[in-house]
Amino acid sequence: xxxxxxxxxxxxxxxxxxxxxxxxxxxxxxxxxxxxxxxxxxxxxxxxxxxxxxxxxxxxxxxxxxxxxxxxxxxxxxxxxxxxxxxxxxxxxxxxxxxxxxxxxxxxxxxxxxxxxxxxxxxxxxxxxxxxxxxxxxxxxxxxxxxxxxxxxxxxxxxxxxxxxxxxxxxxxxxxxxxxxxxxxxxxxxxxxxxxxx
Amino acid sequence: xxxxxxxxxxxxxxxxxxxxxxxxxxxxxxxxxxxxxxxxxxxxxxxxxxxxxxxxxxxxxxxxxxxxxxxxxxxxxxxxxxxxxxxxxxxxxxxxxxxxxxxxxxxxxxxxxxxxxxxxxxxxxxxxxxxxxxxxxxxxxxxxxxxxxxxxxxxxxxxxxxxxxxxxxxxxxxxxxxxxxxxxxxxxxxxxxxxxxx
DNA sequence: GTCTATACTGTGATAGAC
DNA sequence: GTCTATCACAGTATAGAC
Numbered sequence: 046x047x048x049x050x051x052x053x054x055x056x057x058x059x060x061x062x063x064x065x066x067x068x069x070x071x072x073x074x075x076x077x078x079x080x081x082x083x084x085x086x087x088x089x090x091x092x093x094x095x096x097x098x099x100x101x102x103x104x105x106x107x108x109x110x111x112x113x114x115x116x117x118x119x120x121x122x123x124x125x126x127x128x129x130x131x132x133x134x135x136x137x138x139x140x141x142x143x144x145x146x147x148x149x150x151x152x153x154x155x156x157x158x159x160x161x162x163x164x165x166x167x168x169x170x171x172x173x174x175x176x177x178x179x180x181x182x183x184x185x186x187x188x189x190x191x192x193x194x195x196x197x198x199x200x201x202x203x204x205x206x207x208x209x210x211x212x213x214x215x216x217x218x219x220x221x222x223x224x225x226x227x228x229x230x231x232x233x234x235x236x237x238x239x240x241x242x243x
Numbered sequence: 244x245x246x247x248x249x250x251x252x253x254x255x256x257x258x259x260x261x262x263x264x265x266x267x268x269x270x271x272x273x274x275x276x277x278x279x280x281x282x283x284x285x286x287x288x289x290x291x292x293x294x295x296x297x298x299x300x301x302x303x304x305x306x307x308x309x310x311x312x313x314x315x316x317x318x319x320x321x322x323x324x325x326x327x328x329x330x331x332x333x334x335x336x337x338x339x340x341x342x343x344x345x346x347x348x349x350x351x352x353x354x355x356x357x358x359x360x361x362x363x364x365x366x367x368x369x370x371x372x373x374x375x376x377x378x379x380x381x382x383x384x385x386x387x388x389x390x391x392x393x394x395x396x397x398x399x400x401x402x403x404x405x406x407x408x409x410x411x412x413x414x415x416x417x418x419x420x421x422x423x424x425x426x427x428x429x430x431x432x433x434x435x436x437x438x439x440x441x
Numbered sequence: 442g443t444c445t446a447t448a449c450t451g452t453g454a455t456a457g458a459c
Numbered sequence: 460g461t462c463t464a465t466c467a468c469a470g471t472a473t474a475g476a477c
Binding site: 442443444445446447448449450451452453454455456457458459 | 460461462463464465466467468469470471472473474475476477
Binding site: 069070072073148151152154155156158159167168170171172195196198199200202203205206207208209210211213214216217218223224226227230231234 | 353407409
C-alpha cells in the first residue's frame with residue numbers, strides 16, 4: 046500500500062465517490078464503498094476528511110466546476126431558432142448520454158438541502174446555474190443582434206426550470222419522442238421572445 | 244400497548260412515515276424513526292410490511308392519491324389569462340405553504356428510481372401527473388371555448404416540467420419574487436397558445 | 442393474530458500503532 | 460504523517476412468546 050499525501054488521497058476519494066454515486070446512487074455511497082473504489086485504506090478517509098459531509102461538499106463543488114458554460118457554434122447565417130435549437134439539443138444530448146450523472150446532480154442537491162451545513166452550497170449551485178443561463182442568453186442576444194422581451198433574470202430562471210423539469214421527467218419515464226417535442230416547443234417559445242434591435 | 248389489526252397498524256405506519264419524511268427527509272426515515280413516531284412496537288413493522296421498501300411503496304401511492312386534480316373557479320366572464328394565472332397561483336400557494344411536503348415528493352421519486360422494484364411506480368406517478376395536467380388543459384379549453392396551438396401531450400409535459408423545475412429551484416433558493424415572475428411569464432406563454440374556436 | 446426480545450450486518454468515527 | 464484495529468451505534472429482519 047503506497048503512502049501518498051493527503052491531497053492526493055483527497056483527490057482519489059472525491060473521484061471515487063463520484064464514480065460510486067453514478068453507479069449506485071448517493072444514498073448508497075457509503076464511506077466504505079468510496080474507499081474500496083479508490084483502493085484507499087478506510088482509516089485514510091477520516092484523515093483526509095473530517096466527516097462524510099465534508100467529502101460530499103467537495104464532491105458537489107467538483108461537479109459544479111464541471112457544469113461548464115454551454116458553448117455553441119453560432120455561425121453568422123443561422124437563424125435565431127437554429128442557434129437556440131442547437132444549444133438546447135447539445136444540452137439534451139449530454140443528458141441522454143449520461144443519465145446517471147444527471148440523476149446524481151439532483152440527488153446531491155437534495156442531500157445538501159437536508160444537511161444544515163450544506164444548504165448554502167445548494168443555493169450557490171443554483172446561483173451558478175442561473176448565471177450560466179443568463180450569460181448564455183446575453184451572448185446569444187449580442188450574436189443575433191436582438192434583445193429579449195422578457196427580463197433576463199426571469200427568463201434565465203424560467204429556462205433553467207424548463208430544462209431541470211424536462212430532465213427530471215425524462216429520467217423517470219425515458220420518453221424520448223415526447224421529451225424532444227417539448228424541448229423543441231421550448232426552442233420555439235424562446236425564439237418568439239427575440240426582437241431585432243432597433 | 245393496545246393490540247390493533249394489521250390494517251390499522253399499516254395506516255398508522257404510513258401516516259407516521261409521511262410525517263417523519265416531512266420533518267427529517269426521506270434519507271433519515273428509518274424504520275425505527277417511523278415506529279417511534281407512530282408509537283407502534285418495532286416488531287409490528289415487519290408483521291405489517293414485508294420490508295421498508297414495501298412501506299415506501301404504500302407511502303408513494305398515498306401521496307399520489309393526494310395530488311388531486313387542480314380545481315379552479317372558472318367564472319364565465321374571466322379572461323383566459325386570468326383563469327390560467329389563478330390556477331398556477333393556486334398550485335404555487337400550496338408549494339409555499341408546505342415546502343417540505345413538496346421536497347419529499349422529489350426525494351421519493353429519486354428513491355424509487357434507484358430501487359429496482361419501485362422504478363415502475365415512479366413512472367406511474369409521472370404518468371399520473373401528466374394525466375392531471377392534460378385533463379386540466381382540456382377542461383380549460385372547453386370552458387374558454389378555445390383550442391391549444393400545441394399538441395396536448397407536448398403541452399402537458401412542458402407544463403409539468405416548468406412547474407417541477409420552478410418548484411425545485413424555489414425550494415433551493417426561496418427567491419419568492421423571481422419565482423413568481425417566472426410563473427407569471429409561464430401564464431402569459433400559456434395564454435398565447437390559446438386560439439378561439441372557429 | 443399480534444408483539445417482545447434479539448440477532449446480525451453495516452455504518453461513521455476514533456485511539457493509537459507504525 | 461499515515462494507516463490498522465476497533466468502537467459504539469443504527470439499520471433491517473426474524474424466531475418464537477403471548
